[in-house]
Amino acid sequence: MDKHDSSAHAQASDARPVLEGPDIARVLTRIAHEIVERAKGADDVVLLGIPTRGVFLAQRLAVKLEQITDRKVPVGSLDITMYRDDLRMHPPRALARTEIPGDGIDGKLVVLVDDVLFSGRTIRAALDALNDIGRPRAVQLAVLVDRGHRELPIRADYVGKNLPTSLRETVKVQLAEEDGRDTVLLGVKAGQ
Amino acid sequence: MQRHLISAADLTRDDAVLILDTAEEMARVADRPIKKLPTLRGRTIVNLFFEDSTRTRISFEAAEKRLSADVINFSAKGSSVSKGESLKDTAQTLEAMGVDAVVIRHGASGAPYRLANSGWIDAAVINAGDGTHQHPTQALLDAFTMRRRLIGRDAGLGQDLAGRRITIVGDVLHSRVARSNVDLLHTLGAEVTLVAPPTLVPVGVETWPCEVAYDLDGTLPKCDAVMMLRVQRERMNAAFFPTEREYSRRYGLDGDRMARLPEHAIVMHPGPMVRGMEITAEVADSDRCTAVEQVANGVSIRMAVLYLLLGGNEPAVTHTRPTGSEEK
Amino acid sequence: MSKILIRGAKVLGGEAQDVLIDGETIAEVGTGLSAEGAEVVEAAGKVLLPGLVDLHTHLREPGREDSETVLTGTRAAATGGYTAVFAMANTFPVADTAGVVEQVYRLGQEHGYCDVQPIGAVTVGLEGRKLAELGAMHESAAGVTVFSDDGKCVDDAVIMRRALEYVKAFGGVVAQHAQEPRLTEGAQMNEGVVSAELGLGGWPAVAEESIIARDVLLAEHVGSRVHICHLSTAGSVEIVRWAKSRGIDVTAEVTPHHLLLTDELVRTYNPVYKVNPPLRTERDVHALRAALADGTIDIVATDHAPHPHEDKDCEWAAAAMGMVGLETALSVVQETMVDTGLLDWAGVADRMSFKPAQIGQATGHGRPVSAGEPANLTLVDTEYRGQVDPAGFASRSRNTPYEGRELPGRVTHTWLRGKATLVDGKLT
Numbered sequence: 042m043d044k045h046d047s048s049a050h051a052q053a054s055d056a057r058p059v060l061e062g063p064d065i066a067r068v069l070t071r072i073a074h075e076i077v078e079r080a081k082g083a084d085d086v087v088l089l090g091i092p093t094r095g096v097f098l099a100q101r102l103a104v105k106l107e108q109i110t111d112r113k114v115p116v117g118s119l120d121i122t123m124y125r126d127d128l129r130m131h132p133p134r135a136l137a138r139t140e141i142p143g144d145g146i147d148g149k150l151v152v153l154v155d156d157v158l159f160s161g162r163t164i165r166a167a168l169d170a171l172n173d174i175g176r177p178r179a180v181q182l183a184v185l186v187d188r189g190h191r192e193l194p195i196r197a198d199y200v201g202k203n204l205p206t207s208l209r210e211t212v213k214v215q216l217a218e219e220d221g222r223d224t225v226l227l228g229v230k231a232g233q
Numbered sequence: 234m235q236r237h238l239i240s241a242a243d244l245t246r247d248d249a250v251l252i253l254d255t256a257e258e259m260a261r262v263a264d265r266p267i268k269k270l271p272t273l274r275g276r277t278i279v280n281l282f283f284e285d286s287t288r289t290r291i292s293f294e295a296a297e298k299r300l301s302a303d304v305i306n307f308s309a310k311g312s313s314v315s316k317g318e319s320l321k322d323t324a325q326t327l328e329a330m331g332v333d334a335v336v337i338r339h340g341a342s343g344a345p346y347r348l349a350n351s352g353w354i355d356a357a358v359i360n361a362g363d364g365t366h367q368h369p370t371q372a373l374l375d376a377f378t379m380r381r382r383l384i385g386r387d388a389g390l391g392q393d394l395a396g397r398r399i400t401i402v403g404d405v406l407h408s409r410v411a412r413s414n415v416d417l418l419h420t421l422g423a424e425v426t427l428v429a430p431p432t433l434v435p436v437g438v439e440t441w442p443c444e445v446a447y448d449l450d451g452t453l454p455k456c457d458a459v460m461m462l463r464v465q466r467e468r469m470n471a472a473f474f475p476t477e478r479e480y481s482r483r484y485g486l487d488g489d490r491m492a493r494l495p496e497h498a499i500v501m502h503p504g505p506m507v508r509g510m511e512i513t514a515e516v517a518d519s520d521r522c523t524a525v526e527q528v529a530n531g532v533s534i535r536m537a538v539l540y541l542l543l544g545g546n547e548p549a550v551t552h553t554r555p556t557g558s559e560e561k
Numbered sequence: 562m563s564k565i566l567i568r569g570a571k572v573l574g575g576e577a578q579d580v581l582i583d584g585e586t587i588a589e590v591g592t593g594l595s596a597e598g599a600e601v602v603e604a605a606g607k608v609l610l611p612g613l614v615d616l617h618t619h620l621r622e623p624g625r626e627d628s629e630t631v632l633t634g635t636r637a638a639a640t641g642g643y644t645a646v647f648a649m650a651n652t653f654p655v656a657d658t659a660g661v662v663e664q665v666y667r668l669g670q671e672h673g674y675c676d677v678q679p680i681g682a683v684t685v686g687l688e689g690r691k692l693a694e695l696g697a698m699h700e701s702a703a704g705v706t707v708f709s710d711d712g713k714c715v716d717d718a719v720i721m722r723r724a725l726e727y728v729k730a731f732g733g734v735v736a737q738h739a740q741e742p743r744l745t746e747g748a749q750m751n752e753g754v755v756s757a758e759l760g761l762g763g764w765p766a767v768a769e770e771s772i773i774a775r776d777v778l779l780a781e782h783v784g785s786r787v788h789i790c791h792l793s794t795a796g797s798v799e800i801v802r803w804a805k806s807r808g809i810d811v812t813a814e815v816t817p818h819h820l821l822l823t824d825e826l827v828r829t830y831n832p833v834y835k836v837n838p839p840l841r842t843e844r845d846v847h848a849l850r851a852a853l854a855d856g857t858i859d860i861v862a863t864d865h866a867p868h869p870h871e872d873k874d875c876e877w878a879a880a881a882m883g884m885v886g887l888e889t890a891l892s893v894v895q896e897t898m899v900d901t902g903l904l905d906w907a908g909v910a911d912r913m914s915f916k917p918a919q920i921g922q923a924t925g926h927g928r929p930v931s932a933g934e935p936a937n938l939t940l941v942d943t944e945y946r947g948q949v950d951p952a953g954f955a956s957r958s959r960n961t962p963y964e965g966r967e968l969p970g971r972v973t974h975t976w977l978r979g980k981a982t983l984v985d986g987k988l989t
Contacts, residue, residue, distance in 0.1 A: 123272040133544035136258040173267040320876050341878035342760040343830030366760030437757030
């Protein structure tokens with residue numbers, strides 16, 4: 042699935058940065074404004090990040106939304122591991138945390154947040170997972186990078202950067218919380 | 234790689250911690266409006282119970298259903314097993330029906346091991362208790378309960394039980410729960426003390442990774458958890474101890490003894506409890522007794538085990554017991 | 562019957578010699594014997610032994626012909642180099658009357674692969690309560706001299722005492738299966754470190770040793786001789802050693818499997834390792850080997866116990882106890898006793914032929930390899946090494962613990978009173 046492929050180990054030597062720290066901060070600010078705009082104030086927005094890096098992006102967006110609206114925005118995480126459609130193709134993965142904010146998601150506008158949008162299968166799994174947790178008023182999707190190559194009829198509502206790629210390329214997002222620095226690297230798959 | 238869970242001794246520290254961490258996530262499913270995950274959709278699991286155990290069977294069944302597996306319950310009673318059909322025939326019949334995993338409870342020690350290693354079937358085998366040998370999911374749920382109570386739900390993630398002192402009291406000789414717990418708790422770094430009358434400790438215990446004591450009062454003040462094992466009244470007739478009264482006086486847990494435990498220590502029991510024998514009602518019903526919690530935790534642990542063994546194309550927890558060179 | 566010249570065999574492992582068989586007897590032993598008119602068997606490098614004698618075989622007939630018959634069992638015996646076997650009494654019906662022992666005896670004579678000497682039950686139905694008609698069995702055509710309830714222990718001290726006394730009248734011997742029944746209720750394997758871990762019912766050494774101690778004292782008290790079946794523990798060795806030093810008339814046997822295998826194998830839960838008495842520890846194995854070497858244990862007996870596949874293809878607790886052994890016994894003894902330097906081939910001849918024949922009074926068996934003696938002989942290729950393949954067994958059953966194990970030695974020829982029963986490893 043896209044999460045897995047996007048974080049495939051790009052060789053640091055031949056990977057080149059396409060977004061640096063300040064760019065990432067800027068696009069997150071823009072996305073936060075777009076959310077407020079499209080949600081008409083974002084009163085009922087719940088941000089759910091998809092582990093691992095989607096969660097950090099959701100937390101950063103929550104901070105920015107609070108700065109804009111002067112209100113706390115509920116933020117949580119949604120692990121999609123057990124909803125994946127490729128479970129039978131790999132050994133079972135360790136589960137990540139699903140943390141739904143206290144008031145739940147019923148009747149809310151859920152914005153799913155992920156780092157890279159690729160095949161769309163992660164988001165399909167996330168929609169299934171949401172279905173078992175509650176019934177949101179609407180679901181939207183925010184991603185830092187859209188690299189194309191969709192395999193399902195899914196599109197993002199908020200995109201940090203559209204990055205046309207070939208299937209031979211890899212996109213690797215690094216965030217300070219996990220990787221010690223903010224950057225998006227474009228590389229070539231090992232062995233190609 | 235093996236795909237079975239036969240003995241707690243087969244789990245490495247990392248395997249065990251992964252199972253406990255996974256169970257912690259599984260536990261959260263119970264808080265959702267829809268207590269179900271699609272993970273094992275299309276997989277068929279048979280609960281093959283040659284011994285009556287409604288509790289364990291229900292616990293596995295709940296776990297299997299929460300993971301969307303198709304469940305077949307097979308109880309030896311009223312089946313062809315009571316007409317002399319062998320374990321092998323029964324297993325092969327189930328295999329022919331396309332079963333992916335067999336959860337087996339059997340009165341004979343080693344029956345699950347035999348099922349997994351004899352070449353009779355291809356399905357994964359999960360031991361739900363065999364004779365006086367092993368009951369690995371019980372040990373896992375006990376460790377899970379200890380970690381939650383002694384360290385904390387979130388603080389416990391990724392942690393083992395290093396340095397925790399656990400006392401297991403009662404009929405160790407006939408207890409698969411004791412054997413599994415000694416193995417797993419040792420793997421997780423805990424210090425285990427077995428307390429029992431000498432008649433109920435097996436010859437050969439000296440190689441187990443634990444201490445053995447005959448005096449309960451001496452061990453209580455320094456333990457973090459005390460686990461009371463069920464003692465069957467029938468043992469009295471085989472001269473394992475003189476009378477029920479003497480047993481409970483020397484080895485039973487009552488209010489006075491509980492007061493000698495450190496403040497934070499918990500009282501555990503795998504159930505079913507024989508109130509008035511190994512545990513008084515006062516202790517069984519106190520806040521410190523985790524018996525009911527253990528039952529709830531059992532479902533989460535079994536979900537975790539099923540997910541990690543069956544959720545992918547190969548198991549995430551490895552079975553490391555060396556098989557005999559003679560086994561093919 | 563024609564002449565056979567066995568040329569250049571190491572007789573009892575000694576110097577190469579020729580052995581000439583004429584008819585049923587050994588005509589001559591020497592070097593450079595003439596081959597004129599004789600079929601020649603080239604035996605250079607091989608060891609020639611007196612035909613082996615097994616004091617402890619289960620032939621299962623009558624009653625359990627699905628696991629073994631007198632025919633298949635004696636063919637297995639010939640394959641293993643045996644010329645006489647003692648058939649245990651725990652058949653269906655039990656060999657506790659003259660009728661049953663005569664039937665088994667005759668079947669052995671008819672098939673002609675190996676002499677079959679029936680063992681009579683000590684008590685009626687092996688139930689341990691009432692003495693069987695020991696005298697009648699002795700006087701029958703079978704001429705029973707060894708009595709045993711093997712499979713069950715004669716645990717009642719008074720019955721045991723009476724049996725020991727009674728058989729003195731006709732020079733019989735009681736062979737005791739030493740197993741204290743109360744201490745072994747529900748027992749599944751040796752009680753110790755492994756049983757504690759596996760959760761299998763423990764079979765304590767003391768259950769064997771206490772009976773042996775009692776019986777040697779009884780034998781001393783009533784002035785009888787007693788034979789101890791399949792002794793399996795270091796403690797039993799000590800008791801027998803003590804009894805012999807006191808002059809008590811006791812003999813003892815050990816099985817090949819107790820000389821080689823330990824209870825560690827039970828970790829596989831494979832019932833092929835389930836046997837009575839159970840496999841013991843490494844320490845016991847070494848004590849048994851030493852005792853066989855120094856003569857404390859007199860003989861090797863196979864306790865060949867055939868069982869059909871289904872009785873072993875199941876969970877441990879449900880499985881039958883016992884292992885087949887006739888076709889692998891000599892190889893196991895070579896592996897554990899000869900190749901380790903504990904015993905030479907003359908010693909093997911003593912423990913597997915001379916002594917068992919003597920204890921069981923098997924006329925014409927266990928005799929020296931010299932002129933005038935009956936031509937009961939076994940030729941062994943001691944240089945051979947090969948994996949045990951049960952598919953090739955002559956026995957009807959396959960419950961061997963050695964499947965796939967590499968063992969030394971192979972019996973190539975067996976002669977029963979001058980008639981070849983095994984030639985180049987093939988039954989005639």
